[in-house]
Amino acid sequence: MKYFKKQLLFYTLMGFLLAFNSLGAQATYGAPSNFESTSQIMDVIENKLREDKKIIYDMTNVVGSPYLTEEFVRGTLFLNEKNYGDYLFRYNIFRDEIEFKKDTYASIESVKKIEGITITLEDGTRILVQTLTIANNTYERKFLIELLAGKYQLNKLVRATFSAPKKAETPLSGDSPAIFTKYEDFYVVYDDKVIKLGSKKKELKKQFPKDGAKMIAFVDKEKLNLKKEDELLKLFRYMNDL
Numbered sequence: 001m002k003y004f005k006k007q008l009l010f011y012t013l014m015g016f017l018l019a020f021n022s023l024g025a026q027a028t029y030g031a032p033s034n035f036e037s038t039s040q041i042m043d044v045i046e047n048k049l050r051e052d053k054k055i056i057y058d059m060t061n062v063v064g065s066p067y068l069t070e071e072f073v074r075g076t077l078f079l080n081e082k083n084y085g086d087y088l089f090r091y092n093i094f095r096d097e098i099e100f101k102k103d104t105y106a107s108i109e110s111v112k113k114i115e116g117i118t119i120t121l122e123d124g125t126r127i128l129v130q131t132l133t134i135a136n137n138t139y140e141r142k143f144l145i146e147l148l149a150g151k152y153q154l155n156k157l158v159r160a161t162f163s164a165p166k167k168a169e170t171p172l173s174g175d176s177p178a179i180f181t182k183y184e185d186f187y188v189v190y191d192d193k194v195i196k197l198g199s200k201k202k203e204l205k206k207q208f209p210k211d212g213a214k215m216i217a218f219v220d221k222e223k224l225n226l227k228k229e230d231e232l233l234k235l236f237r238y239m240n241d242l
Helices: 002-017 038-053 203-207 212-222 229-241
Strands: 073-079 082-092 097-101 109-111 117-121 126-133 139-148 153-163 179-190 193-196
Touching: 126 153, 126 179, 126 193, 139 229, 153 229, 179 229, 203 212, 212 229
Parallel strands: none
Antiparallel strands: 073 082, 073 117, 082 097, 097 109, 117 126, 126 139, 139 153, 153 179, 179 193
16 A cells, blocks of 8 residues: 555646647647647647748758757756656757657657756756746746756756748759757856846846956956856856866
């Protein structure tokens, strides 16, 4: 009986953490899904394009990907440092959704965005849930990749946009393929605040009133480009070591 109760508690908790989700035609975050899994993303997009444009699009030669990595990667799911087991994960950056399955042949599910969830992949990638200020003081939970821990925690938001394929306008020009374009935004967690980094060094003083001058001096000394991940890492490793 104790074993049964323990198992029931485990599956109840897992049901709270993990939910069957899938790709809806809309790209709004947190919207309910209408399909079995986000692996149907190409079919959904192609059908939507056909409905809107009444044109048959070629979706076989898509440039880019809606995924951070095409293949599932094994990793471990944690909630507030408690281990909830190993799974296969894939990060859908177009939908801001983490797909997972227990094994290769299992159904695809998705991880709910709950504060305190962390996914550690075997390739070293660490993904966490973080609440961000988007616009007009609205808040959304997102999956971010942790790049650096410490007093200054540097995280990266990876996202993708989709551009529809286009038919050639003249016989002399070629068709344009469908394109997924990847973008990266960087955030720093400092003093219980989540700060979106700009690309200009002068913004550092406004964003970090206490240490902004030190940051700018280091950026000037090292001639850092704040648009590059490796150079941001260099800056915030320096700040963490002070």
